[in-house]
Amino acid sequence: MRVSVLASGSTGNTTLIETNQHKILMDAGISGKKTKEALARVGVDINEIDMAFLSHDHTDHSGGLGVLMRRYPQINAFANSGTWQYLIDSNKIGKLPVEQINTFEPGITKTFGDLEVTSFATSHDAAEPQYYVFKSEGKRFACLTDTGYVSSDVKGEIAAADAYLMEFNYDDMMLRNGPYSWALKQRIMSDVGHLSNEQAADTLLDVVDRNTKKIFLAHRSQHNNTENLAHKTAQQYLEAGDANLPQDVKIIDTEPDEPSQLLEI
Template identity: 55%
Template sequence: MSDDFGMRVSVLASSSTGNATYIETPQHKVLVDAGFSGKKLEQLMQSIGRDLKDVDSLFLTHEHTDHIRGAGVLARRYPQLTVYANEGTFNALPHSTGVIPPDQLQLFEMGTVKTLGDLDVESFGVSHDAAAPQFYQFYHAGKRFAILTDTGYVSDRVVGTIRDADAYVMECNHDLEMLRMGPYPWSLKQRILSDRGHLSNEDGANAVMDVIGPETKRIYLGHLSPHNNVKSLAHITMASMLQEQGLGVGHDFNIYDTDPEVADELFVV
């Protein structure tokens, strides 16, 4: 009988104010992004019955604060942690990150795959207003989990890379009308709406329609803006657009919300 419990995942928290995702296999425990204080990340991990002292790797997507706020603190507090990012991201980390010990840094260039024992990790570039933004797809025991947020559009290359994964975190940053009518200055609205900004609810649904396949069972709606979106609207938009295309929402796969403060339960991919 195999002792491989599969790949387990929890979206610890996700919004435009902070992001972190936890992934574990029998041999590895890793984080993608650390967009919270060290204390908050410890609390989020404890809420799913896990401890940061057991995490061996942190994969950074880009240098924006909502993704790296706690990266330096975690690296200094947990010396077993290896921090992965591409050179552009490392060079763009703000001074507020503090020192990451050099022996804990590991370059992970865009469009490559790293093998960590029983976990393969693939990086892929996205279109966002950061130095060299990249996201990740994780492979274990024939299963795949992909994260795609912080992109203004989804290229054919990205679609081909992450098509028919078993589970996704997909960006649904804003509702178009809420953004247009909201309090942001026009320059910020233009940035969000640009090809280097963020996916709207409709964009996220269209991206899911491009990548979903027979293996796909879970879609998590991530990186919602607290000013320009609400969970119910993102969820309804995603579900209705997929249903209009005859896709089996609630039957072939399920849609899940994420929260800016509360971790989703661990699930097996």
């Protein structure tokens, strides 16, 4: 399994996951044009994408999906019924080809050839948010962003993965002292908001083990965080805690408009 975070941040999120049989998008929060360009930068033709998994309806995760489905009929798209219903009723991403819509409810596991996908519910102010663990050839890649807190059930689902896509959205002091309205600050810090650097790092302490080799720091706010703060917090928590990480674990920063290197999991 190979992974590249094509775009990550408040302006749009999408990740490429490759197995020997599939090329998958996890979320589609940037335009079709930008998705095509980002894929090309890591050596992938967009016509090879055959599946897309959607976490929730917010535009920075779903905004490009409608265009991709209409333009590339080989893409089978997966989301839960609450997310599909909201997107269809709101017409946020345009008319969706019915034959490409696939329902994937939270709390189940499905197998697609050499790919196994498990879904789990998260806590966010969207219609029905959920994330996924992708497994292929014995390797597990756990994705978790856009959640206000991480329950023990979620920790159980993502524990001992070989790689993580983990939300490091905001630095607490930057958010509190920043330009956002107090109502928006409260929403971000709430149980249906986002994870702070400290919350995310603390979650990693509970779930990583000797299997873990790569941690992608994702969904960093461009207004309430910095790459250095997120990276430093993750590194300090993991080094000081009882994570028992292997020496070769790699903490990988992600960018809103620069795809990460396509890496083997």
